[in-house]
Structures are given as C-alpha cells and as structure tokens.
Amino acid sequence: IFKISNMKLILHNMLTSAMIKGVKKGYPLLLRATKVELQPVEFDAGFVVHMLPRLDWSGVTAAVQCLNQLDLLQDPLPELPPTVPDDYANNEDFLRKAHIALMQLDVIEGCLVCPETGREFPIAKGIPNMLINDNEAA
Amino acid sequence: LTLQKRTPDTNHAGKGDFTTVYPASEDSFLFLDCLDSQADYLRQKLKPSVSVEIGCGSGVISAHLVQHVLSDSSGVSGSSCACLCTDLNPAAALCTAVTCCQLMPVASDLAGCLRSGCADLVLANPPYVPTPDDEVGTPGIAAAWAGGLEGRRVIDRLLTEAERLLRPTPQLSAFYLLMLRENRPEEVALEMRCRGFKSMLVVERHCAGENLSVWRFERGGVEESEFRVF
Numbered sequence: 001i002f003k004i005s006n007m008k009l010i011l012h013n014m015l016t017s018a019m020i021k022g023v024k025k026g027y028p029l030l031l032r033a034t035k036v037e038l039q040p041v042e043f044d045a046g047f048v049v050h051m052l053p054r055l056d057w058s059g060v061t062a063a064v065q066c067l068n069q070l071d072l073l074q075d076p077l078p079e080l081p082p083t084v085p086d087d088y089a090n091n092e093d094f095l096r097k098a099h100i101a102l103m104q105l106d107v108i109e110g111c112l113v114c115p116e117t118g119r120e121f122p123i124a125k126g127i128p129n130m131l132i133n134d135n136e137a138a
Numbered sequence: 139l140t141l142q143k144r145t146p147d148t149n150h151a152g153k154g155d156f157t158t159v160y161p162a163s164e165d166s167f168l169f170l171d172c173l174d175s176q177a178d179y180l181r182q183k184l185k186p187s188v189s190v191e192i193g194c195g196s197g198v199i200s201a202h203l204v205q206h207v208l209s210d211s212s213g214v215s216g217s218s219c220a221c222l223c224t225d226l227n228p229a230a231a232l233c234t235a236v237t238c239c240q241l242m243p244v245a246s247d248l249a250g251c252l253r254s255g256c257a258d259l260v261l262a263n264p265p266y267v268p269t270p271d272d273e274v275g276t277p278g279i280a281a282a283w284a285g286g287l288e289g290r291r292v293i294d295r296l297l298t299e300a301e302r303l304l305r306p307t308p309q310l311s312a313f314y315l316l317m318l319r320e321n322r323p324e325e326v327a328l329e330m331r332c333r334g335f336k337s338m339l340v341v342e343r344h345c346a347g348e349n350l351s352v353w354r355f356e357r358g359g360v361e362e363s364e365f366r367v368f
Contacts, residue, residue, distance in 0.1 A: 004232075004235045004236055004239060005235045005238070005239040005240065005241055005242065005243070006235075007242070007244075008242060010220045010242065011220075011222060011242040011244065014188070014222060014252050014253055014256045015244070015251050015252065015253070016251060016252065016253045017251070018250075018253075019247070019250030019251060027253060044218075046218055047218045050187050050218035050219075051187055051188075051218070051220060053187075054187045054188055054256070125232060125235075126235060127228070127231045127232055127235060127243055127244065127245060128244050128245070128251075129228055129231075129244075129245040130244055130245060130246040130250070130251035131226070131228070131245055131246065131247060132247075
C-alpha cells in the first residue's frame with residue numbers, strides 16, 4: 001500500500017492564479033473541496049514555529065473557514081484566531097490548532113477557484129492541477 | 139568509516155502509470171551528490187522553511203533533500219521545511235507523491251502557480267539537452283530532456299522564475315541548477331551575477347558522454363536575527 005501525500009493547507013497558502021491573463025493577485029484561491037481527511041500526523045511544534053512567519057495567515061483562516069462551511073469532516077477544524085498571537089512560539093494550544101489545519105488536513109478531491117476569474121483548478125488524488133491553456137496565460 | 143550513500147527509491151518511475159516520468163538517472167544522482175556536499179550549508183546556514191523544486195520528475199531530488207539531507211542523522215524526518223514540487227506532467231506530480239509522502243507536489247508550468255517570494259530554496263534539474271525548439275515542453279517524457287537551442291530554452295525561463303520565487307534580500311536564499319557544458323554554464327553564472335546572485339560551482343562530473351555541473355546561486359544573507367513578518 002502506497003502512502004501518498006495529499007494536498008495540505010501549507011501548499012494552498014502558496015498557490016496563486018496570477019499566471020492567468022488579467023489576474024491581479026489571484027490569492028487566496030477558494031477551496032471547494034469535496035473529499036478531505038484528517039491524518040494522524042505527530043505534533044511538531046518546531047515545524048509550525050518555523051513555518052508560521054512564511055505563511056499568509058489570512059489565507060490559512062480563509063481556508064479553514066471554507067472547509068468548516070463545507071462540513072465534510074465529522075468534527076469541524078479548530079477555529080483559528082484572526083491574527084497570529086504575539087506569544088505564538090510558546091503558545092502550545094495555538095500551535096496545536098495550527099498544526100491540525102496546516103499538516104493534518106488532507107485535501108484529496110475537489111477544486112481550487114481563482115477569486116478574480118472563477119477559473120477552476122481540479123484537485124484529484126490529492127494533487128492540484130494548475131496547468132492552463134496557452135490562450136489563458138498572461 | 140564507510141559513508142553509506144542513501145538514495146530514495148524511485149523504482150515506480152518509468153513504468154505503468156508513470157511511464158512518461160523520467161526515472162532517476164546520472165544527472166539526478168549528481169544533484170543528490172551536490173545536496174549531500176551542501177548538507178552543512180543547508181542545515182546550518184540556509185535552514186530553509188520552503189523549498190521549491192521545479193520539474194521534479196520522479197521526486198527523487200526533493201525526497202532526498204527532506205529524508206536525508208535536512209533530517210538529522212537518526213533518520214527521523216524532523217525537517218522543518220515544506221518541500222513543494224512542480225512538474226508540467228501531472229503523472230510526474232503523482233509519481234512524486236508516491237516517492238515521498240512528505241513532499242507537496244503540484245502540476246504546473248514551471249512554478250507560475252506559486253506566489254512570488256515564497257521560497258528560500260529553489261532546485262532545478264532542467265531539460266538541458268540541445269534539441270530543435272519545437273521539442274520543448276511537448277507532452278510525454280521528451281519534455282524531461284528537450285532543452286531547445288543550446289539546451290537553454292527552459293533554463294533561461296528558470297533563471298527569471300527562481301529570481302521571482304526566492305525571498306527578497308536581505309533574506310538569504312539559494313537556487314541550485316544543473317547544467318550541461320553545452321548550456322554554457324559560466325555564461326549563466328555571469329547572468330545570475332548581474333541579477334544579484336553570487337555564483338558557485340558545487341559539483342561537476344562527466345557522466346555517460348555528458349559533462350554535467352550543479353551550480354549554487356545565492357542571494358542576500360545578513361548576520362542578524364530572523365525577521366518575523368506576518
């Protein structure tokens with residue numbers, strides 16, 4: 001049995017549709033998931049602390065809100081504060097919640113949607129496909 | 139003491155669902171050697187949070203980075219680095235997911251779908267073989283090697299893409315690129331210098347009739363405490 005990696009919210013946080021002609025920002029992409037799973041990934045505080053400064057936090061909270069609205073999980077993802085707390089490096093409660101969202105949530109099927117053009121990018125077998133046609137390119 | 143050279147298993151590449159995916163070859167292994175020789179630099183100086191490999195193929199290079207180079211010697215994958223991988227071929231993205239479940243693959247033309255300034259480390263083992271221009275980026279496995287005129291068509295696009303993806307100065311960032319002698323690497327190094335990167339030849343080898351080298355282009359690096367910008 002292969003253990004395959006599925007799309008994580010960290011990857012979602014880095015994605016943009018700005019390669020499409022006319023798109024100004026293309027971020028964050030709307031997360032229209034149809035199949036998600038929570039994976040039992042061991043909590044790694046150091047990983048979260050190292051990653052946090054590199055993330056656009058509003059993109060993370062938007063993705064979590066999107067997913068909770070879709071109601072695909074038995075229990076909703078823990079709610080995240082609108083801004084990263086100043087004491088984040090020592091705030092285990094916050095780090096654990098962030099870890100669940102960033103590293104334990106697998107997006108397996110669905111699509112990502114450009115917030116400016118509505119153009120959909122499929123996610124299949126856990127992998128987003130961001131390929132566009134030549135005539136769409138900037 | 140014998141230094142055991144570990145290599146990620148990519149036996150699934152080049153067959154079945156992954157017939158169009160470039161299996162790990164001499165050029166890939168040279169890149170692994172490069173990363174091994176740069177282990178101290180990567181772990182102690184660069185300490186990347188986000189790595190982007192453009193044109194990941196089987197995923198062997200990024201798998202090696204996360205499993206063997208950035209992890210500690212006990213083999214526990216304690217790497218605090220998100221390793222993103224892009225490929226024009228969706229089969230390669232899927233193959234990469236199978237090669238290593240810690241990687242984050244996405245199907246994309248170069249890394250157009252990734253936000254500017256998101257990475258501290260960019261890796262590329264590009265299609266470097268000189269071919270007719272019309273073979274560049276065609277569907278199927280030829281895209282893995284067809285480099286067009288002087289093998290530079292994709293490389294030249296990669297220089298601009300890497301520059302865009304890497305964090306702006308003064309943050310330290312690095313771009314590792316594999317090239318063939320016919321690509322005129324010294325000219326590429328000079329071009330990168332003009333763009334504000336220090337150039338360094340890391341490893342070089344003559345493999346199966348090809349003279350290959352892996353270069354590191356480095357930008358920024360200020361000796362002060364880490365910036366934390368949300």
